[in-house]
Amino acid sequence: xxxxxxxxxxxxxxxxxxxxxxxxxxxxxxxxxxxxxxxxxxxxxxxxxxxxxxxxxxxxxxxxxxxxxxxxxxxxxxxxxxxxxxxxxxxxxxxxxxxxxxxxxxxxxxxxxxxxxxxxxxxxxxxxxxxxxxxxxxxxxxxxxxxxxxxxxxxxxxxxxxxxxxxxxxxxxxxxxxxxxxxxxxxxxxxxxxxxxxxxxxxxxxxxxxxxxxxxxxxxxxxxxxxxxxxxxxxxxxxxxxxxxxxxxxxxxxxxxxxxxxxxxxxxxxxxxxxxxxxxxxxxxxxxxxxxxxxxxxxxxxxxxxxxxxxxxxxxxxxxxxxxxxxxxxxxxxxxxxxxxx
Amino acid sequence: xxxxxxxxxxxxxxxxxxxxxxxxxxxxxxxxxxxxxxxxxxxxxxxxxxxxxxxxxxxxxxxxxxxxxxxxxxxxxxxxxxxxxxxxxxxxxxxxxxxxxxxxxxxxxxxxxxxxxxxxxxxxxxxxxxxxxxxxxxxxxxxxxxxxxxxxxxxxxxxxxxxxxxxxxxxxxxxxxxxxxxxxxxxxxxxxxxxxxxxxxxxxxxxxxxxxxxxxxxxxxxxxxxxxxxxxxxxxxxxxxxxxxxxxxxxxxxxxxxxxxxxxxxxxxxxxxxxxxxxxxxxxxxxxxxxxxxxxxxxxxxxxxxxxxxx
Numbered sequence: 001x002x003x004x005x006x007x008x009x010x011x012x013x014x015x016x017x018x019x020x021x022x023x024x025x026x027x028x029x030x031x032x033x034x035x036x037x038x039x040x041x042x043x044x045x046x047x048x049x050x051x052x053x054x055x056x057x058x059x060x061x062x063x064x065x066x067x068x069x070x071x072x073x074x075x076x077x078x079x080x081x082x083x084x085x086x087x088x089x090x091x092x093x094x095x096x097x098x099x100x101x102x103x104x105x106x107x108x109x110x111x112x113x114x115x116x117x118x119x120x121x122x123x124x125x126x127x128x129x130x131x132x133x134x135x136x137x138x139x140x141x142x143x144x145x146x147x148x149x150x151x152x153x154x155x156x157x158x159x160x161x162x163x164x165x166x167x168x169x170x171x172x173x174x175x176x177x178x179x180x181x182x183x184x185x186x187x188x189x190x191x192x193x194x195x196x197x198x199x200x201x202x203x204x205x206x207x208x209x210x211x212x213x214x215x216x217x218x219x220x221x222x223x224x225x226x227x228x229x230x231x232x233x234x235x236x237x238x239x240x241x242x243x244x245x246x247x248x249x250x251x252x253x254x255x256x257x258x259x260x261x262x263x264x265x266x267x268x269x270x271x272x273x274x275x276x277x278x279x280x281x282x283x284x285x286x287x288x289x290x291x292x293x294x295x296x297x298x299x300x301x302x303x304x305x306x307x308x309x310x311x312x313x314x315x316x317x318x319x320x321x322x323x324x325x326x327x328x329x330x331x332x333x334x335x336x337x338x339x340x341x342x
Numbered sequence: 343x344x345x346x347x348x349x350x351x352x353x354x355x356x357x358x359x360x361x362x363x364x365x366x367x368x369x370x371x372x373x374x375x376x377x378x379x380x381x382x383x384x385x386x387x388x389x390x391x392x393x394x395x396x397x398x399x400x401x402x403x404x405x406x407x408x409x410x411x412x413x414x415x416x417x418x419x420x421x422x423x424x425x426x427x428x429x430x431x432x433x434x435x436x437x438x439x440x441x442x443x444x445x446x447x448x449x450x451x452x453x454x455x456x457x458x459x460x461x462x463x464x465x466x467x468x469x470x471x472x473x474x475x476x477x478x479x480x481x482x483x484x485x486x487x488x489x490x491x492x493x494x495x496x497x498x499x500x501x502x503x504x505x506x507x508x509x510x511x512x513x514x515x516x517x518x519x520x521x522x523x524x525x526x527x528x529x530x531x532x533x534x535x536x537x538x539x540x541x542x543x544x545x546x547x548x549x550x551x552x553x554x555x556x557x558x559x560x561x562x563x564x565x566x567x568x569x570x571x572x573x574x575x576x577x578x579x580x581x582x583x584x585x586x587x588x589x590x591x592x593x594x595x596x597x598x599x600x601x602x603x604x605x606x607x608x609x610x611x612x613x614x615x616x617x618x619x620x621x622x623x624x625x626x627x628x629x630x631x632x633x634x635x636x637x638x639x640x641x642x643x644x645x646x647x648x649x650x651x652x653x
Contacts, residue, residue: 019490027502145630149589150623153612161613280495284586302590314502318494
């Protein structure tokens, strides 16, 4: 039973990944004008163009091109960026760690804020303290309705430009590159600073992380709070909750000690999903804070119509999403035997 | 379980809605809306604000103080005036009245939302009903295709599609609709599938009623309520996505009044002339908020099972 479930999930994931590859192939081939012209420059002669066309495989039928693209992908070749003139794969490799750092920080904030808020709202639903529930509800809908770029601009204006509490832009103080340079292990600056005990660098990165992570955390926090509340209330309506109340457990204890575990499955799945959304939303935040991640890279790629780079980003983020979803699904299967039956 | 990309729906488990999910004795739509006002003040207030926004959008050419500023007019002498009596929301870099542009922007945003949702609902419900009702390999093919589309965060796929096409309002609509229909397909497939096994459908089939008629008489009416709830929940998400696309330079282009584009164009001036970006940004926030609040209210009212027990 379990093996069959695993095989089925993996097969589904493979189909999805193939679809994702086709879409990114179409994007990569949709170079404005002519890819051969972009590759050789506007002043190339006709024979140079023909050579480039042959080299790029543009003279082949589309299915053959797709097959070649697939082969390139397997070898880790995502093509060459029209803007940076570097292989897209290495561009992405240097941009992704900073994005994961930012999105990771935002998701951590969102989980630490969203789950307790959801518990509070569920605990104080209706009744005399119903104001808590209403506040969480209004707050979370506000958080999911706010355009993330507006939040980023306002946070930057108020807390960086006006109050000067936080730096306006960048990932860390560049002066530290000379005074306390970081030895690179994982490429994720905050992790490297932590494991190498580079206190100055760690403090600087965390300081720079606060505002962009807050802007990015709003949406996930709202969604997680709402989902936690809804899942808890569904659990609280079950017979076991009444039993636990009858045994003398308080309302909050029933929610936290018993219902939260059962409610954790949908919340966990949501966290994985929202992670991918936050990664895309970071496209809207990073350029405002000049964060050297995937978002800034994508923004540049868009403005310079760098289709191979856009295709690479699409593929990478979609893969992150598929892998996360699969991981959560498998984790749930391991934790909750009921899932296997469906 | 599927989770929706639009902000608020993501919070609600998209439980397959029971067919005939009508509340016993729920009465007419009007009386249900009456109860919405009584029970959910926030949703009712949001509905009122939305009516005002829609009216302002429709009447923009008449209510905007400087209708010409909605598009091509420029007034170099009035550049970057702070909000005041003549220009309530101030003026932008080329002297256009920000209030007028925000009003015209409502036309753009609401127009995009209506177009995207109409396309998504028609395409999605059609495919979903076919998949859920026909079953078999047809169902598998349609559902696998929706899986592929759902593997992209909406903004990401829209972004990729918009990058292929030339930036414009039409591009925005196509790009977002292409990412949005699978949710409707999934929703109506689950409704169709559960309706298919109902005794009254069996009875109809035994009586020789054609499949098309069964779909029309039984499947579609049962899909209506969940789709309606979904539409109101999604409108806010579509408006946010559209604004994000044009903010990134993949949507509407100058001189169209579009909120995301306006925020973007005023961004570099934000520290000194905040009003150029702030008012269009707030317009996005208020509109998305009202749609999300109303959508939640409608969901709780019309679709109690998915409400997560909100009182």
